Amino acid sequence: MSLERYRKQMLFAPIGTAGQTAIRGTRVLLVGCGALGSVIADSLVRAGIGALRIVDRDFVDLTNLQRQVLYDEQDVQQHLPKAVAAVARLRRINSEVTLEARVTDVTPQNMLELLHDCDLILDGTDNFETRFLINDASLETGIPWVSGGVLGCSGQVFLVVPGATACLRCLLPEEPPQTETCDTAGVLGPAVNIIASLQVLRALQWICRGDAEPNRFLTVVDAWSGQWQQIDLAPLRSAAVCPACQGGERAWLRGARGSRSVVLCGRNAVQIAPSGEKIIDLASLELQWARLGKCTRNPFLLWFQPREFPDLELHLFADGRLIVKGTEDLARARTLYSRYLGG
Structure with missing residues (x-):
């Protein structure tokens, strides 16, 4: 080149x-x-x-x-x-x-x-x-x-x-x-x-x-x-005696610190992630969710707006992560995850 x-x-x-x-x-x-x-x-x-x-x-x-x-x-x-x-x-x-x-x-x-x-x-x-x-x-x-x-x-x-x-x-x-x-x-x-x-x-x-x-x-x-x-x-x-570069501590890399459920800055949205590996069949889920509200799919994610919660949008990725747009309430987002994905 x-x-x-x-x-x-x-x-x-x-x-x-x-x-x-x-x-x-x-x-x-x-x-x-x-x-x-x-x-x-x-x-x-x-x-x-x-x-x-x-x-x-x-x-x-x-x-x-x-x-x-x-x-x-x-x-x-x-x-x-x-x-x-x-x-x-x-x-x-x-x-x-x-x-x-x-x-x-x-x-x-x-x-x-x-x-x-x-x-x-x-x-x-x-x-x-x-x-x-x-x-x-x-x-x-x-x-x-x-x-x-x-x-x-x-x-x-x-x-x-x-x-x-x-x-x-x-x-x-x-x-x-x-x-x-x-x-x-x-x-x-x-x-x-x-x-x-x-x-x-x-x-x-x-x-x-x-x-x-x-x-x-x-x-x-x-x-x-x-x-x-x-x-x-x-x-x-x-x-300084740095706990990481001098002390060898790797708390975040070991998973001892941090959370997989987070509020996304500036988005009025929450991400909920499964604790382990989870592969989602987006095509099958689209058929189920289409009966419950508006639903569209591309090769990467499934977009869903429930009739029951018209103020919310759910974006589900193939790895099981769910971004709930329209709230910053982690508890509410986790409830929606359980409701529509079963855990």
Whole structure:
């Protein structure tokens, strides 16, 4: 494959031919393809990344289109999973990149399998629980990851290189108490683009430099005011006794921490996931549910609006996960799961 399409990028001296070759030889795991993840995926594919595995548990919703740049109204109408819609779009951008869509939740049971042949992890998630799981997996395998997060007009980015930089638990030994969320503070589209672009920049720097100069700074951005902060995390790593990168604790990867039933930020929706493996026959279930309300199916999920609960929409995936849209009440969502799926 020719590198000609990347000529302008290769003219930038820190990348050059050697860097572009390294980019093409890199396999990335992207966890989450919402606001951050869609910008990250688009940028990596245009930059010529070798392979990109996109893992996302959600489907495209109309409210996503304000800030999630890979999706359009047709994806919403077809109830497409984000990973599937993203890969279809990205293939039209760069057919030379090896792309894989995984429509699943990231869990302690599948994290290492999803990661097994990758060189780098990019964080496109919207919750700390998954970030702590990624951090554990990174430390366990030695595979670096780039963390990013946005709320309102502010966000932060940092690179974790196991054994060389601070990790997430050096910075946050425990999950922080939730204060504001995207439901209360909102999300500014340009702030998403800034943070995601910085994540891709950290990724390209690491790919082109190797382990020689890992970036040790936490970058904090307030997009609305234009203020930027660079916080050196090296003293934090040397001064603290981190339970994860120094103590070897892997609580999230072992499954000792975390929950599989979660409220989806900014969606007025809840995800309920089965405790074990569960394969659903969507076609058979469609026949049953069609008698109880509106029901449509695509190869990836079954959409159902019960006549009894017209304010709710149920999205059932083939792996047994159910997203209930129209409520943030976990108990109510679990009741619906039992009612329509029998446990």
